[in-house]
Amino acid sequence: MSTSRHTVAVIGGTGPQGKGLGYRFARHGHDIVLGSRAAGKASAVADEVNARLVSVAGAGTARGAANADAVASADVVLLAVPYDGHDELVASLQLAGKTVISCVNPLAFDKRGAHGRVVNGGEGSAAESAQALQPEAVVVGAFHNVAAPALWGDEEFLDEDVIVVGDSVEGKQVAIDLAASVTGRPGVDGGKLRLARVLEPFTAVLISINRKYKTHSGIRVTGLDH
Ligand SMILES: NC(=O)c1ccc[n+]([C@@H]2O[C@H](COP(=O)([O-])OP(=O)(O)OC[C@H]3O[C@@H](n4cnc5c(N)ncnc54)[C@H](OP(=O)(O)O)[C@@H]3O)[C@@H](O)[C@H]2O)c1
Incomplete structure (x- = not known):
């Protein structure tokens, strides 16, 4: 599993994607701070996460905070907000020196x-x-x-891969390690940051598949020896 224990601030942690990823990270020993524009809303969602962690041996901690306070206490920041308003929000945060993971899909x-x-x-x-x-x-x-309903579901690990893109090898390694909390195996290095131009809109294809087949589809990369 992951090599280091991280404190992950989840910006937009009250939404299904941030809550679900945060839950998976905490379940596998990381500490999470769910962020929100309203700290009280984040605390209520952290309570929901903690309720699922009480019987999990080795789980990390979960708490809620205003987005800016969440960032201040974390080494890793997950951006899990809608694309509308994304640029203004990102510009407003103190992210220098942090590893920032974006799962934002402009759809x-x-x-x-x-x-x-x-x-x-x-x-x-x-x-x-x-x-x-x-x-x-x-x-x-x-x-x-990765689909939010699957993250909040009961499967121990999701049968899919997490593809990680970025221009920093060290930054990618953080996400590659965190991915193991979700899939049970490291994330897959998918190349440079500009390839987010492929991963982000590809989710539209998965949404179409989900509608057609009434499922929560994901991506599985073949040809790798994990
Ligand atoms: N849902 C999925 O299955 C899924 C899968 C893969 C990727 N994603 C991506 O993950 C991101 C989050 O998805 P989601 O479904 O969790 O989104 P969401 O529920 O629409 O939004 C997440 C949270 O973002 C905050 N937020 C909303 N508008 C904001 C704004 N203008 N400025 C600042 N904060 C704002 C809200 O928190 P507060 O009101 O508490 O501040 C909200 O609870 C999106 O970019 C989406 O494309 C989602």
């Missing part, structure tokens, strides 16, 4: 279903925007293609 929905939004004229992604806004942070992309 839109119309009568033909989900589709990826164009970021920076097709030459960008939410993760790259976060890096540009916070040049002294190490931003990586991961967990884009």
